[in-house]
Amino acid sequence: MEAVGDRDRKILVAGTGPAGLIAALMLAHAGLAVTLVGPRPQGRDRRTVALMRPSLDAIEPLGVLEKLLPETAPLKAMRLVDATGRLVRSPTVTFHAGEIGEDFFGLNIPNARLTEVLSRAVNAAPLVEWHESLVETWACEGDRVTAKLENGEMIAAKLAVAADGRGSPARAAAGISAKTRTLPQAALVLNFKHAREHGFVSTELHTKTGPCTQVPLPGMRSSLVWVLRPEDAERMNSLGDQELSMRIEEQFSSMLGRVTVEPGRQIYPLSTLMPSRFGQNRVALVGEAAHVFPPISAQGLNLGIRDVEDLVAVASAFPDDPGGTGAMNRYHAARRADVLARANSVNLLNASLLSGFLPAQLARSAGLSIVGSVPPLRALFMREGMRPGSGFSALLPFRGRGPAAESRS
Numbered sequence: 001m002e003a004v005g006d007r008d009r010k011i012l013v014a015g016t017g018p019a020g021l022i023a024a025l026m027l028a029h030a031g032l033a034v035t036l037v038g039p040r041p042q043g044r045d046r047r048t049v050a051l052m053r054p055s056l057d058a059i060e061p062l063g064v065l066e067k068l069l070p071e072t073a074p075l076k077a078m079r080l081v082d083a084t085g086r087l088v089r090s091p092t093v094t095f096h097a098g099e100i101g102e103d104f105f106g107l108n109i110p111n112a113r114l115t116e117v118l119s120r121a122v123n124a125a126p127l128v129e130w131h132e133s134l135v136e137t138w139a140c141e142g143d144r145v146t147a148k149l150e151n152g153e154m155i156a157a158k159l160a161v162a163a164d165g166r167g168s169p170a171r172a173a174a175g176i177s178a179k180t181r182t183l184p185q186a187a188l189v190l191n192f193k194h195a196r197e198h199g200f201v202s203t204e205l206h207t208k209t210g211p212c213t214q215v216p217l218p219g220m221r222s223s224l225v226w227v228l229r230p231e232d233a234e235r236m237n238s239l240g241d242q243e244l245s246m247r248i249e250e251q252f253s254s255m256l257g258r259v260t261v262e263p264g265r266q267i268y269p270l271s272t273l274m275p276s277r278f279g280q281n282r283v284a285l286v287g288e289a290a291h292v293f294p295p296i297s298a299q300g301l302n303l304g305i306r307d308v309e310d311l312v313a314v315a316s317a318f319p320d321d322p323g324g325t326g327a328m329n330r331y332h333a334a335r336r337a338d339v340l341a342r343a344n345s346v347n348l349l350n351a352s353l354l355s356g357f358l359p360a361q362l363a364r365s366a367g368l369s370i371v372g373s374v375p376p377l378r379a380l381f382m383r384e385g386m387r388p389g390s391g392f393s394a395l396l397p398f399r400g401r402g403p404a405a406e407s408r409s
């Protein structure tokens with residue numbers, strides 16, 4: 001295949017969801033030229049994303065946060081409520097950001113607005129060249145990876161960043177296998193108005209079918225992610241606004257007063273995905289190409305931003321060949337522990353909710369009771385929830401979170 005011009009000196013980023021747009025901008029911010037391939041986001045995603053302080057710090061230099069602020073709400077406290085109705089129940093645990101000296105844990109941001117603001121920043125970034133097309137075929141051969149686009153263009157690069165979502169064609173082309181599992185769950189997603197103030201508290205109800213999470217939006221509004229059996233999610237979605245509003249009010253025991261759902265509901269079928277490698281054959285995985293798990297405790301895109309931070313560190317450490325074997329091994333080593341730890345804890349918590357098995361319920365209950373009642377553990381849990389390693393590093397005389405981070409210092 002013949003590549004066009006000098007494009008193979010640029011890093012190719014495939015995918016224009018939040019992970020791909022952030023990857024393009026952060027690589028460019030580090031002085032690396034990028035070819036971005038993917039369609040312009042259409043603003044159809046009705047989800048909101050809770051980005052924690054470390055993620056906000058990571059994207060702050062991109063100059064996008066101030067444009068997002070009017071439509072975001074800070075998360076000042078997080079409440080976990082056992083609503084399983086089972087024999088063994090965990091106590092309600094509330095974490096306040098003030099306990100660890102922070103004003104807030106993170107910001108809740110509408111996804112459509114996030115990708116719109118990121119897209120504008122990409123348009124204004126001189127080091128990013130955006131091709132609004134899809135990659136049709138990939139070839140990972142020798143010292144380059146080549147993408148043939150649907151519009152007929154050919155693009156070659158020493159490193160391709162697969163930000164092309166859970167089905168990632170780039171991951172498959174690099175020969176990276178992935179274990180996937182379809183879960184017996186789907187998330188009903190919507191926004192709603194409520195009569196009482198949320199006080200910037202997010203409440204995660206742990207139910208027998210999964211978490212049901214309210215996250216504050218500006219004013220007397222919140223977003224909802226309600227994880228149900230797929231057939232129940234469809235049933236709920238078929239209800240009229242008034243009936244569904246009543247169900248949500250009931251679910252939260254009228255904690256927020258009268259509820260009024262807003263137009264624009266969506267259902268997301270849930271699954272898990274874990275790849276065998278995070279980088280191989282000049283392809284590095286970020287975002288949902290690299291990990292998928294259920295929406296518990298706002299982990300997915302936060303982890304995706306950490307993928308990108310490590311990728312930028314590796315690409316900067318290997319300027320001559322950012323996609324070579326040394327760079328890919330470094331990237332794999334940097335991401336493995338973080339992704340495995342997050343995926344395991346989220347999948348375990350999810351499985352313990354679905355499980356009718358008493359020991360699993362006891363373990364979840366005991367874990368939350370201990371974490372909730374021992375002050376040093378509360379602080380550790382809160383810091384670890386925002387960024388892995390930060391809870392432990394606050395207790396230890398050194399900092400750092402793996403090979404990619406070490407290479408930066």
Ligand SMILES: Cc1cc2nc3c(=O)[nH]c(=O)nc-3n(C[C@H](O)[C@H](O)[C@H](O)COP(=O)(O)OP(=O)(O)OC[C@H]3O[C@@H](n4cnc5c(N)ncnc54)[C@H](O)[C@@H]3O)c2cc1C
Binds near residue numbers: 014047136
């Ligand atoms: C209900 C729900 C709630 C969530 N809440 C949170 C939260 O509060 N906090 C959090 O951190 N995470 C959350 N997540 C996870 C978060 O939404 C995902 O991690 C994030 O959206 C993934 O973004 P992505 O860019 O990796 O993938 P996607 O958004 O799927 O983007 C993939 C992109 O690749 C493009 N693409 C596909 N094929 C090709 C091709 N051949 N060529 C070029 N481009 C291609 C697509 O067009 C798309 O633009 C939630 C997830 C769910 C399901």
